Amino acid sequence: MRIADVLKWLLLVWLALTIVAAFFYVHPAEGFIGESSRIVFFHVPMAWIAVLAFLISCVASVRYLMRREPKDDIRAAVAAGLGLLFAVLATTTGAVFARIMWGAFWNWDPRQTSIAILLLIYAAYLALRGAVGDPERRASLSAVYAILAFVTVPFLVFVVPRIYWSLHPDTIINTRGANEFDPRYTQVLMASLAGFTGLFVWLYTIGCRIEAIRLRRHQEALDD
Amino acid sequence: MTDLAGIAVVTLMIWVGLFGYVYRLDRKLGRMED
Numbered sequence: 001m002r003i004a005d006v007l008k009w010l011l012l013v014w015l016a017l018t019i020v021a022a023f024f025y026v027h028p029a030e031g032f033i034g035e036s037s038r039i040v041f042f043h044v045p046m047a048w049i050a051v052l053a054f055l056i057s058c059v060a061s062v063r064y065l066m067r068r069e070p071k072d073d074i075r076a077a078v079a080a081g082l083g084l085l086f087a088v089l090a091t092t093t094g095a096v097f098a099r100i101m102w103g104a105f106w107n108w109d110p111r112q113t114s115i116a117i118l119l120l121i122y123a124a125y126l127a128l129r130g131a132v133g134d135p136e137r138r139a140s141l142s143a144v145y146a147i148l149a150f151v152t153v154p155f156l157v158f159v160v161p162r163i164y165w166s167l168h169p170d171t172i173i174n175t176r177g178a179n180e181f182d183p184r185y186t187q188v189l190m191a192s193l194a195g196f197t198g199l200f201v202w203l204y205t206i207g208c209r210i211e212a213i214r215l216r217r218h219q220e221a222l223d224d
Numbered sequence: 225m226t227d228l229a230g231i232a233v234v235t236l237m238i239w240v241g242l243f244g245y246v247y248r249l250d251r252k253l254g255r256m257e258d
Contacts, residue, residue, distance in 0.1 A: 008250070012243045016236060023232035035228055202246065209253050 008202065015195040018188065026184045032169075036100040039093055041188055045196035046090035051157055053083030053200065054122070058150035061143035070215055071208075073139035076146050077129060078207035082200065084122045091115050110164040114156040121149050 022041040029037035057079035064072035094112065095105040106112060125145055132138035161168060181189070 008247060012240070015239055015243075019232065019235050019239060023228055023235075202250075206246065206250055206253060209257065213253070213256055 007198070011195065011198045011202065014191070015199065018191045018195050021188045022192065026182070026188055029182065029185065033100050036097055037185075039097045040185070041192045043090060043093040043097065044189060045193050046086045046093060047157075048193060049196055049200045050083045050087035050090055050118075051153060052197070053079045053086060053204070054150055054153050056204070057083060057146050061146040064139060064143045065147075070135070070139065071212070073143065074208055074211040074215065076143060078204055078211060080122055080125050080146060082204055082207065084119065084126065086200070087115060087119055087122065091119065109168060111161045111168045114160045118153065118156050121152060125149055 018041070022038055026038070028035050057076045060072045060075035060079060063069070064076060091112070094115070098107055098109070098112070099105045102109075125142060128145055129138055129142050132141055
C-alpha cells in the first residue's frame with residue numbers, strides 16, 4: 001500500500017474520531033444554549049479552509065500571470081471553487097448556530113453580511129470563468145479577478161467583523177490575543193482543523209487532476 | 225438514543241459516505257490517468 005493510500009485511511013479514522021470527540025469528549029461550553037457550542041468544531045475549520053483556498057487561488061493566479069502555464073489556471077479555479085463550497089458550509093453551520101443562539105438563521109450580523117459579500121464575489125469569479133469562451137483570455141481575466149477578489153478577503157473576514165459590534169462569539173485569536181477556550185475544546189478544534197485541512201488537500205488534488213484530464217482531452221480533440 | 229448521539233451517528237454516516245465517494249473517485253481517476 002502506498003503512503004498516499006495510508007494517509008487517506010488515516011484521514012477516515014482521524015476525522016471519525018474527531019467527530020466522536022466533538023460530541024462526547026467535550027462538555028457544552030458555558031454561556032451557550034444547549035449543545036450549540038459543539039458546532040465550533042465544524043464551523044471554524046470550514047471558515048479556515050475557505051480563506052486558505054482563496055489564498056491558494058490568489059497565489060496560483062499570480063503564478064499564471066507570470067508564467068502563463070495552464071496548470072496554474074487550473075489550480076486557481078479549483079481552489080476558488082472549493083473555497084466557495086467551504087464558505088457556503090461555514091455560512092450554513094453559522095446559520096444553524098445563529099438559529100439556536102440568536103433566534104433566527106440570518107440576522108445581518110457584520111460576520112454574516114461580510115461572508116455573504118464574499119460568497120457573491122467568488123460566485124462572480126465562477127460566473128466570469130463560465131462566460132469567457134477563449135481559454136487563454138478566460139485564464140488571464142479570471143487570474144486578475146482572483147487577485148482583486150483576494151484583496152477583499154482580509155478586510156471582509158478579519159477587519160469588518162472587528163470594527164463593528166457583533167453577536168458573533170469571540171474568535172480563537174481574539175482582540176485580547178488570548179486563547180480562552182477550555183483545553184479540551186482546543187484539542188478537538190486543532191484535530192478538526194488538521195483533519196479538514198487534510199480533506200481539503202485531497203479534494204484539491206482530485207479537482208486539479210480532473211481538470212488536467214479535461215484539458216488534455218480538449219487538446220487531443222483539437223489536434224485530431 | 226439521545227438527540228446528541230443521533231446527530232453524532234448521522235454526522236459519522238455523512239463522513240463515511242463522503243469518504244467512500246471521494247475514495248472511489250480517486251481510484252477511478254487513477255485508472256483514467258494510466
